[in-house]
Amino acid sequence: MRTTPRTSKTAFSRLHYTDDHRRGDGATINHVKFTTTHKLKRSITHEQYDDLEDSIIFDKSDADGLSFHHYDVLVITLCIADTDVKRIMVDDGSGSCIIHPRVLVQMRLEYKLIPHCITLISFNNAVERISGEIVLPILAEGITLEMTFHVMNQEIAYNAIIGRPWIHAMRAVPSSLYQVIKFPTP
Incomplete structure (x- = not known):
């Protein structure tokens, strides 16, 4: 078709x-x-x-234990800087990766924060300023990527938001319907 x-x-x-x-x-x-x-x-x-050889597909086995007609966002746990960070929202609508400063304090990494003033604009044109950036390694299924996180001190329900920079670097395909993210592994 x-x-x-x-x-x-x-x-x-x-x-x-x-x-x-x-x-x-x-x-x-x-x-x-x-x-x-x-x-x-x-x-x-x-x-x-053009050089892709394997397809990433979702099937019934990915839906085990899910009740459909849900509208949940995709929330995962990742190993960031040797720490399992829970409540990470996967947002393919976000052009950046964001982490809350409380997470850096708990990881004792706030000293690595590079002060940087950048303005982020959300989908409703709300303007948010970040307090800095930090580069952190993210480990997922044996693949480690260094990612730049923008540190934003806004009250959000998530510890971090993983956006397109990480999704594309991993060649990942997230599915909020099946509540899973898939990517090629070595």
Whole structure:
């Protein structure tokens, strides 16, 4: 089944297909050619992922013990700087990784905080300032990645928020429906 991009009427006027789209080979949007790769069980339009060999899929076994019709966010536990940190929200809508200062105090790592003033803007245009940054190793299933966390002193229900920088670096696929995150392991 071929899907078409969702666009508004104003954006649709800028969408120009070549004759290739009739054959299913690709489309040109603003003179940029996009092709769809079908060698996986899903379509990927990013050429940089052409070398992927394994698909990440979710099936009934991932739903064990879940009651559906839930609207829960995906909350996980990760080993950050040799400490198991619970209540980490996985947010693929976030462009940064955020950690609360109370976590750094409990880990006795507040001295590693690099003062830095950056403004983060949330989805509702609320402006939040961070108090600094810290680079911490995150261990997940034998893979360790150094990540920059923004330290934000806001009252949140989570100890940390893991955003797209970590998700993409891990080549992970989170599913809030199945309450699981999957990524390739060595």
